[in-house]
Amino acid sequence: MNIASELPTPNFNPMAKQDWPKAFQPLLKKYKNKPHPLEYKNLYQLVVMVILSAQDSDKNINVRAPEFFKAFPDMRTLAVAKEETIAPFLKSIRNGRNKGKWLLTMAQQIKTDKNIPLAMEALTALPGIGRKSANVIMRGAGVKAEGVIVDLHVVRVAPRIGVATGTDPKKIEQQIMDVVPQKDWGEIGMAISFLGRETCRPTNPHHAECVMNGVCEYYAAQKKVPAKKAVAATPAKKTIAAKPAKKASVAKPAKKAAKKKK
Numbered sequence: 001m002n003i004a005s006e007l008p009t010p011n012f013n014p015m016a017k018q019d020w021p022k023a024f025q026p027l028l029k030k031y032k033n034k035p036h037p038l039e040y041k042n043l044y045q046l047v048v049m050v051i052l053s054a055q056d057s058d059k060n061i062n063v064r065a066p067e068f069f070k071a072f073p074d075m076r077t078l079a080v081a082k083e084e085t086i087a088p089f090l091k092s093i094r095n096g097r098n099k100g101k102w103l104l105t106m107a108q109q110i111k112t113d114k115n116i117p118l119a120m121e122a123l124t125a126l127p128g129i130g131r132k133s134a135n136v137i138m139r140g141a142g143v144k145a146e147g148v149i150v151d152l153h154v155v156r157v158a159p160r161i162g163v164a165t166g167t168d169p170k171k172i173e174q175q176i177m178d179v180v181p182q183k184d185w186g187e188i189g190m191a192i193s194f195l196g197r198e199t200c201r202p203t204n205p206h207h208a209e210c211v212m213n214g215v216c217e218y219y220a221a222q223k224k225v226p227a228k229k230a231v232a233a234t235p236a237k238k239t240i241a242a243k244p245a246k247k248a249s250v251a252k253p254a255k256k257a258a259k260k261k262k
Contacts, residue, residue: 018215020163020179024188026211031191036140038062044075044113046140051102051128056094064093075116078107102128120146132169139186148176149189153196160200161192162217 037058040046045065053061068089072078078086083100090096105127110116117123118141123134135149150158150169158164164175173189180188199206205218213219 018162021181021184023212023215024180024184024191027191027195028184028187030211031194032187034190034194036136036190037197038136039065040140042113043116043137043141045069047106047116047129047137048078048103050133050136051106052090052093052096052099054095054099054128054133060093064089075107075110075113078103079111081107099128118143131173135186135189139190145182145186148173148180148185149193150176151189151193153193154189156202157192157196157200160216160218161212162215 036046038046038049038053039062040049048068049061049065052065068086071089072081072086081104083104086100086103087097090100093099106129109126117126118138120131120134120138123129123137124131129137131147132150135145135147138145139149148154150173155167155169155172158172158176159166163179164172166172176188177185195210195212199210200212207213207216207219207222210216210219
């Protein structure tokens with residue numbers, strides 16, 4: 001079911017024999033309702049922190065945000081702030097200047113906390129908020145999901161598992177939506193993200209403790225890799241050794257030397 005018109009229709013057929021709704025149950029059970037790593041206290045703080053966290057770490061935003069919220073505790077105070085007033089609070093945040101402009105524009109449009117939209121179309125119409133951010137905000141607000149959270153961890157882990165292909169977040173989101181029931185959309189993206197943060201690390205993933213190792217394509221492939229690498233290493237070394245040996249031959253110079261002697 002494609003509920004978002006801006007999402008492209010992918011030419012992708014997940015593993016035909018894989019029952020993804022069933023396969024994801026252990027993962028959903030492990031991470032369902034686990035709080036987002038951003039340490040917010042209300043919806044206003046969540047919206048602000050989600051915008052600030054783009055291309056930055058949740059850890060850094062958790063450190064910087066409290067001082068920001070002391071100065072601007074709600075949408076109303078932020079709406080009347082000036083760019084030069086909020087700039088000092090954002091100097092240690094990546095792309096802070098642009099994010100400051102987005103926050104001010106958003107606050108001036110929304111004006112009060114109660115006006116914060118909780119629908120995909122309205123959220124993504126605000127500056128600094130894309131589909132991923134909107135999905136995070138909607139999950140935090142507890143409203144019905146209209147999509148799947150796809151952050152950098154999901155972009156890396158979903159193709160590893162085998163539920164998606166490629167690196168385009170929108171395409172990966174659509175691929176997951178196609179095989180997971182809508183009732184699980186709000187949790188599955190964050191669950192995959194947590195798996196990537198804790199278990200399916202970029203290097204040395206913890207396969208043995210992964211709840212998805214029974215269906216994971218990456219794990220299945222990795223079990224075969226060592227043998228292939230070992231076989232490939234032997235001829236490679238022989239080839240490298242063989243070439244210098246040929247170059248070391250001085251047959252032609254030897255003939256020239258013989259002619260000179262004559």
